[in-house]
Amino acid sequence: MRTTLRPRKAAVTMTALTALTALALAACGGGGGGGGGAGEADKDPGSASPGSGTSLKGEKIEVAAVWTGPEQENFTKVLKEFEKRTGATVTFVPAQDPIVNFLGTKIAGGSPPDVAMLPQVGAIQQAAAQKWLKPVGPETEAQLAANYSPGWRNLGAVDGTQYGVYFKAANKSLVWYNTAVFENAGATEPKTWKEFLTTAETISASGVTPVSVGGADGWTLTDWFENVYLSQAGPAKYDQLAKHEIKWTDPSVAAALTTLAELFGKPALLAGGTSGALQTEYPVSVTQTFTGGDQPKGAMVFEGDFAAVNIAQTKAKIGTDAKVFPFPVVGGGTAPVVTAGDAAVALKDTKGAQALLAFLASPDAARIWAAEGGFLSPNKNLDPAAYPNDVQREIAKALVGAGDDFRFDMSDQMPQSFGGTPGKGEWKALQDFLKNPKDVAGTQARLEADAAKAYRTAAKS
Numbered sequence: 001m002r003t004t005l006r007p008r009k010a011a012v013t014m015t016a017l018t019a020l021t022a023l024a025l026a027a028c029g030g031g032g033g034g035g036g037g038a039g040e041a042d043k044d045p046g047s048a049s050p051g052s053g054t055s056l057k058g059e060k061i062e063v064a065a066v067w068t069g070p071e072q073e074n075f076t077k078v079l080k081e082f083e084k085r086t087g088a089t090v091t092f093v094p095a096q097d098p099i100v101n102f103l104g105t106k107i108a109g110g111s112p113p114d115v116a117m118l119p120q121v122g123a124i125q126q127a128a129a130q131k132w133l134k135p136v137g138p139e140t141e142a143q144l145a146a147n148y149s150p151g152w153r154n155l156g157a158v159d160g161t162q163y164g165v166y167f168k169a170a171n172k173s174l175v176w177y178n179t180a181v182f183e184n185a186g187a188t189e190p191k192t193w194k195e196f197l198t199t200a201e202t203i204s205a206s207g208v209t210p211v212s213v214g215g216a217d218g219w220t221l222t223d224w225f226e227n228v229y230l231s232q233a234g235p236a237k238y239d240q241l242a243k244h245e246i247k248w249t250d251p252s253v254a255a256a257l258t259t260l261a262e263l264f265g266k267p268a269l270l271a272g273g274t275s276g277a278l279q280t281e282y283p284v285s286v287t288q289t290f291t292g293g294d295q296p297k298g299a300m301v302f303e304g305d306f307a308a309v310n311i312a313q314t315k316a317k318i319g320t321d322a323k324v325f326p327f328p329v330v331g332g333g334t335a336p337v338v339t340a341g342d343a344a345v346a347l348k349d350t351k352g353a354q355a356l357l358a359f360l361a362s363p364d365a366a367r368i369w370a371a372e373g374g375f376l377s378p379n380k381n382l383d384p385a386a387y388p389n390d391v392q393r394e395i396a397k398a399l400v401g402a403g404d405d406f407r408f409d410m411s412d413q414m415p416q417s418f419g420g421t422p423g424k425g426e427w428k429a430l431q432d433f434l435k436n437p438k439d440v441a442g443t444q445a446r447l448e449a450d451a452a453k454a455y456r457t458a459a460k461s
Contacts, residue, residue, distance in 0.1 A: 218427025
């Protein structure tokens, strides 16, 4: 299977940058009101109440996703509303990662789920190439046209056919921090990579380890790389590397790894040191930043808006105890805007599957999870009041305000064997790099060898 990627615009707009810069200001504004009711902008232009009046009584629908914990619980609330509207019975099917392998096993056994949530663009393309997916129906097309920018619609399409509905998105260019630690250290929010490293040293001198890294999960390290690379190398190079039009041995990759090594190469700046970072799973990297008052294991943690879910599991309050700033600008570049998302696709061409896709493409469905926190929607007609606090509202506005001027998570655009498999490909190479950040050239060679193999295999599929 040849992985084809949708073209991206060449630069990030000032609208997006201004909105992202506003995050710091919003963070100082406190938690804000709870919202969750529908405003006028929240009304769906295509259909007032998607799913309402559609009788699916007696129909059973299975939905597979890799979500667990709070994410699964919140998505289940969305599915319950769909059941209430239609009379259908919807069952959540826990899937293993990588989900494409899980679905392949289900399909081979003759029992695919009706709908699956795919977390990678490459997974949509792979599943479409295997002819597993069913095109979206007219009602879903109408919802997408009314509620989504062309960029998000294109991410769910393959060769001009629409298969996916991006229900859940992510702004992956954020750094969350413990405000008590910053205040005690006299630290301020950094805007550049140089300032970020200086802030880390300032916090370290105050007696707190500055940066918490979830290195046990390789995907967090790909996010570190992508933000540095996008800001430093620029959007054009980012697109070329994502398509493997340039090799991982390119000097731009060496520059980005060298930049990362300025942090990764100083174990004293990492919570638990290098070995501790490699043993820390992503959820713990967040919670340990906001546990222990002004003496946490780490003062800052880089990751997307979804970190709010994990912060909610601590006693910290977003907007007061936990604040956020945009990922710092590297070199002479611009602030990166890296996104990701989960797309709903139909594996069965049934009335129930199509009705659920249409519902997930509506503001009504997005509003349910938005109210719970830890969620971001690319749906431009979702009223920002649905989000539970000002910080998340500003993050959401930044994403929607960027229009199509963003870059989707690079590893999610690549063949899954390289960019989306635990213990292999890019995930493993960057974990090895975290262990030995001096080996820039060796890391590049391993990345290129694994990427070349993955792309060759994908092209043959």
